Amino acid sequence: MTSQQDNDKKLAAEMAVSMLRNGMTVGLGTGSTARFALHAIAEQRLEIKGVPTSWQTAELARSLGIPLVDINDVPYIDITLDGADEFTPSLDLIKGGGAALLHEKIVAVRSRQLVIMTDASKRVAQLGKFRVPVETIPFAVRYVQDRLAAMGASSSVRHGVLTDEGNAVIDADFGLINDPAALGAQLKAITGVVEHGIFAGMAALVLMGDNGRVERFPQVSGG
Numbered sequence: 001m002t003s004q005q006d007n008d009k010k011l012a013a014e015m016a017v018s019m020l021r022n023g024m025t026v027g028l029g030t031g032s033t034a035r036f037a038l039h040a041i042a043e044q045r046l047e048i049k050g051v052p053t054s055w056q057t058a059e060l061a062r063s064l065g066i067p068l069v070d071i072n073d074v075p076y077i078d079i080t081l082d083g084a085d086e087f088t089p090s091l092d093l094i095k096g097g098g099a100a101l102l103h104e105k106i107v108a109v110r111s112r113q114l115v116i117m118t119d120a121s122k123r124v125a126q127l128g129k130f131r132v133p134v135e136t137i138p139f140a141v142r143y144v145q146d147r148l149a150a151m152g153a154s155s156s157v158r159h160g161v162l163t164d165e166g167n168a169v170i171d172a173d174f175g176l177i178n179d180p181a182a183l184g185a186q187l188k189a190i191t192g193v194v195e196h197g198i199f200a201g202m203a204a205l206v207l208m209g210d211n212g213r214v215e216r217f218p219q220v221s222g223g
């Protein structure tokens with residue numbers, strides 16, 4: 001990780017935080033980029049209520065004095081700010097490098113707007129360089145790996161990692177993914193799979209820091 005990369009993540013996070021308004025319920029993502037957003041929220045003393053996507057994020061929010069609310073106590077989330085492991089300019093994502101994919105996806109589907117913050121290393125023309133995290137009930141790990149192999153993917157279990165729900169994470173290599181939504185549906189249909197890290201068509205906006213400036217996706221012509 002270069003300091004330029006960190007700087008770009010911070011810039012993207014600060015631009016995302018500029019979209020927040022007092023009174024909003026805000027989904028708080030997980031990972032190094034989301035951390036910059038939490039710090040910016042605290043520094044600007046924004047009066048928001050946060051819905052954390054992991055215990056790490058909840059801990060950080062508490063330590064920064066950001067009030068939290070239980071996802072089951074709110075009817076919806078106004079906006080969620082989160083990172084990604086890969087994104088395409090058509091806004092498909094792979095997430096879950098930090099094993100937070102399940103709670104991140106639940107927070108995302110509960111949100112009116114999902115805003116992704118990244119640096120330029122996350123941008124790809126087609127998803128698949130980053131292996132797809134597949135959150136799996138521990139009892140089903142061997143079966144799920146066999147199903148993944150039948151789908152043509154090599155895979156490995158992330159050792160020593162359990163998700164916030166006590167599940168295992170299998171990282172699956174499908175090579176370049178032609179149809180992320182279709183692959184996601186296939187994965188979801190495997191018994192024992194709880195969730196996968198493909199977020200197809202869920203993001204409203206990606207803010208990508210790149211050498212000191214922020215690029216927006218979808219790109220607006222003439223803007």
Ligand SMILES: O=C[C@H](O)[C@H](O)[C@H](O)COP(=O)(O)O
Binds near residue numbers: 029031032033084
């Ligand atoms: O499970 C982790 C999340 O999906 C993260 O948002 C993702 O891994 C990106 O993290 P970072 O901002 O540290 O690259």
